[in-house]
Amino acid sequence: MTKPSENSVIIIGAGHNGLVCAIYLSIAGYKVRVLEAQDIAGGGAVTSEFAAGFKISGLAHLFHGLDPEILKDIGMQSADFELGPEIKTIALAANGNHLLIGKDSVTGAGLSEEDKQAYKEFKQEYYDFAKALKPLLLNKPPRLKNMDKADKFTFAKMGWGLRFGLGVDAMREFLRVGGINIYDVLNEKIENSHLKGAISVDAVMGHHMGPRTPTTVLTYLTRLNGEAQGNLSAPKNGMGRVTELLVNYAESKGVEIQCGATVKKILIDEGKATGVELVSGEQYKAPLIVSNADAKSTFLKMIDVCELDAMFAKRINTTRTHGSVAKFHFALDGLPEFVGLEASDLGNRMLIAPDMRYVEHAFNHSKYKEFSTEPVIEIIFPSVHDDSLAPPGRHVMSVLATFAPYNLKNGWDEQERRQFTNVVLKSIDEYAPGITSKIIASELVTPIDIENKFKISGGHWHHGEMTIDQSFMMRPIHGAAQYNTPIEGLFLCGAAAHPGGGITGIPGRNAAKRISSLDRAG
Amino acid sequence: MPSTIIQDINQHNFHEVLKPTPFHPRVDHDCLTKNWMDWNGYLTARTYDTLAAEYFAIRSSCSVMDLTPMGKYRINGPDANKFLNRLVTRDVSMLRPQRVSYVVMCNDEGKVLDDATIFHLNEGDYRLCCQHHQLDWLMISSLGMDVSIKEETHDIAALAVQGPTSASALKLAGIDEIGQLKPYDILHTQLHGFEVMVSRTGYTGDLGYELWTSPDNALSMWDAIFEVKQKGFYDIRTIGLSALEMVRIEAGFILPGDDFNTAETAIRADRVRSPYEVGLGWVVNLDKPNFTGKRALLDEKKKPIKRRLLRLEVSGNKAPQDSFLYAGKGGKRIGTIMTQIWSPILKANLAMADVEFAGGSQPSEIWAEIYYQKELEWRVSWAKGKVWNKPFWSHPRRSASPPDSY
Numbered sequence: 048m049t050k051p052s053e054n055s056v057i058i059i060g061a062g063h064n065g066l067v068c069a070i071y072l073s074i075a076g077y078k079v080r081v082l083e084a085q086d087i088a089g090g091g092a093v094t095s096e097f098a099a100g101f102k103i104s105g106l107a108h109l110f111h112g113l114d115p116e117i118l119k120d121i122g123m124q125s126a127d128f129e130l131g132p133e134i135k136t137i138a139l140a141a142n143g144n145h146l147l148i149g150k151d152s153v154t155g156a157g158l159s160e161e162d163k164q165a166y167k168e169f170k171q172e173y174y175d176f177a178k179a180l181k182p183l184l185l186n187k188p189p190r191l192k193n194m195d196k197a198d199k200f201t202f203a204k205m206g207w208g209l210r211f212g213l214g215v216d217a218m219r220e221f222l223r224v225g226g227i228n229i230y231d232v233l234n235e236k237i238e239n240s241h242l243k244g245a246i247s248v249d250a251v252m253g254h255h256m257g258p259r260t261p262t263t264v265l266t267y268l269t270r271l272n273g274e275a276q277g278n279l280s281a282p283k284n285g286m287g288r289v290t291e292l293l294v295n296y297a298e299s300k301g302v303e304i305q306c307g308a309t310v311k312k313i314l315i316d317e318g319k320a321t322g323v324e325l326v327s328g329e330q331y332k333a334p335l336i337v338s339n340a341d342a343k344s345t346f347l348k349m350i351d352v353c354e355l356d357a358m359f360a361k362r363i364n365t366t367r368t369h370g371s372v373a374k375f376h377f378a379l380d381g382l383p384e385f386v387g388l389e390a391s392d393l394g395n396r397m398l399i400a401p402d403m404r405y406v407e408h409a410f411n412h413s414k415y416k417e418f419s420t421e422p423v424i425e426i427i428f429p430s431v432h433d434d435s436l437a438p439p440g441r442h443v444m445s446v447l448a449t450f451a452p453y454n455l456k457n458g459w460d461e462q463e464r465r466q467f468t469n470v471v472l473k474s475i476d477e478y479a480p481g482i483t484s485k486i487i488a489s490e491l492v493t494p495i496d497i498e499n500k501f502k503i504s505g506g507h508w509h510h511g512e513m514t515i516d517q518s519f520m521m522r523p524i525h526g527a528a529q530y531n532t533p534i535e536g537l538f539l540c541g542a543a544a545h546p547g548g549g550i551t552g553i554p555g556r557n558a559a560k561r562i563s564s565l566d567r568a569g
Numbered sequence: 570m571p572s573t574i575i576q577d578i579n580q581h582n583f584h585e586v587l588k589p590t591p592f593h594p595r596v597d598h599d600c601l602t603k604n605w606m607d608w609n610g611y612l613t614a615r616t617y618d619t620l621a622a623e624y625f626a627i628r629s630s631c632s633v634m635d636l637t638p639m640g641k642y643r644i645n646g647p648d649a650n651k652f653l654n655r656l657v658t659r660d661v662s663m664l665r666p667q668r669v670s671y672v673v674m675c676n677d678e679g680k681v682l683d684d685a686t687i688f689h690l691n692e693g694d695y696r697l698c699c700q701h702h703q704l705d706w707l708m709i710s711s712l713g714m715d716v717s718i719k720e721e722t723h724d725i726a727a728l729a730v731q732g733p734t735s736a737s738a739l740k741l742a743g744i745d746e747i748g749q750l751k752p753y754d755i756l757h758t759q760l761h762g763f764e765v766m767v768s769r770t771g772y773t774g775d776l777g778y779e780l781w782t783s784p785d786n787a788l789s790m791w792d793a794i795f796e797v798k799q800k801g802f803y804d805i806r807t808i809g810l811s812a813l814e815m816v817r818i819e820a821g822f823i824l825p826g827d828d829f830n831t832a833e834t835a836i837r838a839d840r841v842r843s844p845y846e847v848g849l850g851w852v853v854n855l856d857k858p859n860f861t862g863k864r865a866l867l868d869e870k871k872k873p874i875k876r877r878l879l880r881l882e883v884s885g886n887k888a889p890q891d892s893f894l895y896a897g898k899g900g901k902r903i904g905t906i907m908t909q910i911w912s913p914i915l916k917a918n919l920a921m922a923d924v925e926f927a928g929g930s931q932p933s934e935i936w937a938e939i940y941y942q943k944e945l946e947w948r949v950s951w952a953k954g955k956v957w958n959k960p961f962w963s964h965p966r967r968s969a970s971p972p973d974s975y
Contacts (some may be wrong), residue, residue, distance in 0.1 A: 318859055352713035353655045356677035356861040361709045526677075533864055 054078055056332055056562070057323055058503075059310045059349075060339030060541065062090025064555035066293040066302075067113070068337060068540040070121050073300040080331065081302060086311035087287075088294045090339070091508070092550055093502055094287025098488035099437045104286035106176075106501060108374075108427060108445045108507070108552040109396065113289075116185060117552045125277065126194060127292055129377030133278035137397045138245035139478045143387025145472040147395075149275055153242060154249035161245060162239045169236045170271075176221050177271040179208045184272065184546040186555055187529045187561050188520040197564075226515055229267050230258035230403055240402035248400045248423055252449055253377055253508045253548065255371045257410030258403045262515040269513060272532040273549055279396065281429045285436060289550065292500055308365035312337070313349045313537060320536035323349075335562060339555070341511065342523035343368060345502035350534070359533060361484065362524045368505035370494030371413055373451035377444040378437070378488040382428065383479040394431040399424040399474055405559040413450035418467050422448045424474055441487070446471065453494035453505050464491055509548025510541055517544055530561040538562055573743065576771050587612035588822060588839065590637040591726040591787035595795075598818050599807045604812065609722070611638035614809040621913065626806035627773050627816050628914055631732040633794060634808050637787075638780065640702050641722045644695040648714040652688060653695060654709050658844055658866070660857040664689045667755040669770050673844050673852050674699075678830070679865030680832035680841035682706055683825050684849070686770060688755060696721070700825055710861065726787035730794060733778030736972040738803045739767070739778060742793045748971040760793055772813060774820020776966045811867075815910045821880055821960030823847055828878055828907045828921045843869055847878040873929020878907070880957040881922040885938050889920055889948060892937040898951050903932055912961065922954070931956065 054077045058065045061083035069079045087093055091106030113119075127307035131372050136144040138155075144156035153166045183189075189198030209218045222234055228466055229250040230404035233243040247258040250267035257263075273279075282288040294304060308329075313336055314322040338345040346355060346363045355363075382390055385397070400406050400423045423449040430437040437443045443510040448471045457463055472483055494506025503510060511517055520528045522545045530538050530545075540558035542548040589612050590596065596614055596694070604615040613635065617623060626632040644653065653661045657672035664670050666689050674682045687701035697707070707718050730739055739747045745758050750756055751770040757766050763786040771777030782790050799834040817824065823832045829847055830840040841867065844853050855867055883889045888911065894904035909920035924935060935954040940947055966973055 119626070318864065347713060351650060354859050356859075357655070357710035357712070358677045358861070358866070360712050364712055 052078055053079070053334060055109060055333040056335040056337060057082060057333040058195045058337045058339060058540065059313075059345075060084070060090060060543065061088035061290075061294070061304055061306070062339050063092045063113075063289060063293060063550055064492075064541045064558075065090070066116060066290070066297050067121075067552035067555030068559045069302045069304075069474060069555075070293070070300055071386065071556055072295050072337075073297065073302045074121060075103065075559065075563045077335070079297075079302045080333070081297070081304045082308040082310055082325070083304065083306045085500075086307050087166070087290075087477070088304055088306055089287055089290030091503075092284030092286040094288045094436075097376045097490040098378045101376075101441070101443050102285060102436045103376045103429065103434075103443050103445055103489065104281070105389070106374065106497065107286050107550050108429065108447075109279055109281055109288070110286070111273035111279055113550070114185075114556070115276055115554045117556050119297070120534055120556070123292070123296060128289060130154055130278070130280040131283065132394070134279065134427070135395045136245060137388070137392060138241055139385070139397050139399050140241060140401070141386070141477055144238075145387055146245065147348065147420075148245055150278075158239055158242065162242060164238055165237050166242065172217070173268065174275050176224075177268045177275055179205070179221060180268055181272065182208055183519065184353045185557070187557055188522070188545045189531065190520055191415055199506065211446065224264045225263055226262055228259050228261050229263040230407070232264055233258075233403065237436040240404075244400040244402040245398050246408055247403045247406050248398055249426070251406060251410065252423070252425065252447065253372055255367065255369060255413060255450075255452070256514070257407040259407055260410075260514075265515055266513050267516065269474055269547065273551065281427065281432060282458075283433050283435070285429060285433070291517065304323035310349060312351070313345075313534075315350065315354045315534060318535055320534050324385075327464035334536055335535060335538070335566075337538045337540045337562065338541075340502065341504045341507075341541065342366060342527070342539065342543040343535075344502060345539065345543070346532075347405075349443070355536060356533065358524060359524075361564070362526075366517060366523050367511070368507045369453040370497055370503075370508060372447055372449045372453055372504035373418075373471075373494065374492040374497075374510060375444075375446035375448060375468070376490040376492070377446065377486050379442045379444055379482075379485045380487050381440060381485055382431070382442050383444075383482040383485050393428045395427075397426040397478075399426075399478065403561050410450055413452040416452055416456040418451045418455065418456050418463075418470070419449070420470060422471060423476060424448050426470060427474065446475070451493060453498070453507070459495045460494045464493065467491070467493075475554050495499070508542075513547045518547065522547060530558040531565060585780070590635050591784035592637065592728070592791055595788065595791050596807065600809075603667065604809070608629045609638040613638055614807070616792050616805045616809040616811050620811050623806060623808040623812035624643050624815050624913060626804070626808055627732050627775065627812060631730065631734040631738045631803055631805045632773075632808040632812070633791075633805055634729040634813060636727045636729050636730070637722075637725070639722070639727065640704075641697045641720075641725050641727075642697045642704065642707055643719040644691055644697055644707075644716060646714075647717040648716045649693055649695055650716050651670075651899070652711060652716040652918055653697070653858065655860050656707070657687070658849075658853040658860060658862065660759045660854045661687055663858070666934045667690050667757075668688070669755060669768055670749070671752040671852065673849050674703070675844065675860075675862030675866070677861060677865065678832070678833045678841070679843050679862035680835075681829070681844055681847060681849070682832045683826060688754065688768060690757075690766070693811065701831060713922055719891065724784065725781055726790070727779055727781045728790065728794070729773075729777065730769055731771045731773040731775055733776055733966060733973075734803050734975045735777050737974050738794070738805055739780075741797045741800075741802050744906060750778070751970045752968050761789060763789060766788060772820075772822055773816040774960060774963055774967060775816070775820070776964075778869050783832065793850075797907060799918075814908070815912065818908060818910045818921060819912050819914065819960070819962040821957070821962075823849070823878065823921065842876075842878070845869060845874055850916060856917045874926050875929075876923060876925045877905070877931070879922045879924050879931075879935075879956040880961060881906070881910070881920045881924075881935065883918040883920055883939075883952050883954050883960065885918070885952040886939045887918070887939045887940075887952065888916055889937040889939045889952060894922055894954065895922060895936045895938060896932050897934055898936050900936070903935070906937060915962060917961075919954075920954075
């Protein structure tokens, strides 16, 4: 083993945030090596074959594109990603009176003109709120005590944006709703319960929250941040395409990416990170170690707990990281028929969430470690836009079903898996009668499977709940919320860090910036 | 299990606000003042008959104090040594079996939670004793470690036998090997057929021992000691917490919770204290592997110290109780008297004082503003303080080995 150069960096995990961080650091002049446990790079953003000839995005299946700020910084174009057409949302109704929901307009039988207008105004108002939060997302979260210059600047920018960007009235409204729930907000604004049900899904999907859970406005705004930056779409060849482009780009910038390299532990000497040891026993040394893994994996699995202070370890251990979503992959012998929908409509994202009570009741089960008997379901057919994913004439269906708690009372054994699959198919069958007859093969990915396959503690998409107490300067916990950690030379760059989950690349970007600025400061 | 909880509730006697210790029949018999107080939920005597007599028993003969209420935790398992060394600021990785070490526990911010003694009972088997209940912190600290922690506060009865004649008295009581014990040594022995653990430890600054046994043998242990008195060999007196307070201040020992707020009980950010600030820098080892609070203490060490708990002798004969301290007569306020006593042996007012160190240095003068009563009329006076870097009182017999026989 050669002596590491002073500017070498090891990044643990080649998910999108790890790759974005690698590209930034490489451009900044660091010598970057990315170690990935799986056989392919990408983390949750991969395309995998789940049945012969049928491919699907492994975890995330739709996205809004990487943050434009990032693309600009690193010199990539959004066109590179070959994103498919804009995907709208269809809120399914059993009677065929579906709603077609776009970014700022909604249509559908039974929808009043008032509601159409109300939706438009609501979205505009909330885009503005999301915009006001943006300076916070694109910077390291400012500390409240011992602020440095950058922290003060972030606060000033956000304060300015709130006060003068939004104006006094909107700011007051923003401060009113910032910590409350989407249920109350939507009831204030919109009459149509079907529409409210569909909107509320965006606030709770992926979280252990129902529409009435406090801070669901915040999770909704996070979602809108994505919406504001680009259309919802599926990249050609699935999410693996995004990774592939990032990998190629990173490698062209000199980043070394090594797959099948599972990090067993982070080596620490006198409180400083000095390298990593792989399961194979191989060691790599570097003065900078950046973990794209979740906080529990990083601190409690890869580090000897004695290197951490007791309360720090305890606080990491008590972060809420139980995933709530199960993902289904179905190989279909042809497109199913949905009542009241044309085949061409199936390129959209379909939601089963008839109203907010339905969503809240679905959530209730997960509080008691049960899966929802009437789950909230999101369905897409990626093969409608992309014929590379299934053999000719056949299709793939990607389904997100919540709530499917990580800590299911009886555990996710074969029987529970079969029962939940039946529950989900029964729900879909109400809108697409006879769909089960078209199923050739299927795969269920529960939070437990997500944990095992993607090495995400608790199988939580976002590497931890994005409630206000686990956000900003408290993500994953205070003391490790500015990408650097109590271990000198060890940084976080994944969704466990601010601003959290979603295929945005922002945590990776912010971490890279933090690393170079701390390094410059010595 | 819920069933055991219910059982505990049923066993609890709500008329019994404070729990009697296993020595209670004897303690209650000897305690003429019935001046009880609460120590960790136990019924504890503040004084037995006369404070002065109790004090002089410690300093010039032999005293016995019931220290059952002391928090006691049994720690063992494969990671026990690793667990303890990460828990405390001192390096205890090499603590030999049958030895005791005085330690300090800090939180992540490097602020003192409690001081404690670690008894390495037998290879890999430890007992941690501390002033306050610390089970919660021990459980927090055990995350990710293969260690067993058992609360044994109520399962071990303990007596402190302290004073110049303590070794001689205990020898007569039947502990033949008492003379072999060096300071901080542990001895497992038999007394009248039951097991007793003896450690040469204490809180008085004098020659002294602590005896540990099961609650079933508590009264026999007590009687074995007092038999020496009945036979007329040595005077042995029961002492309460008030006498202990006098000797511990003389000996310069701190009392967490009284001399300063312990970290997990403080609400205000400026009330917590680091080991350096309470004069326990000597038990902090920044060269050992990581321990809870190490990073914070490394940082603190780089900066000038902000305040110190000082041993302060206050001139004159007026008790500087709760006094404010000033940089000069009527000058800037720089601190507070935390605890104070009149020392009969030194004929002086002795105190533990929390004092600000502007610019990292000790104030050149410290004055106490003392309020006192004369026939129910309040008056104020000023007295100058003198800082003691060493304990106010110490005696070579504390560490003489073998102990002198008196």
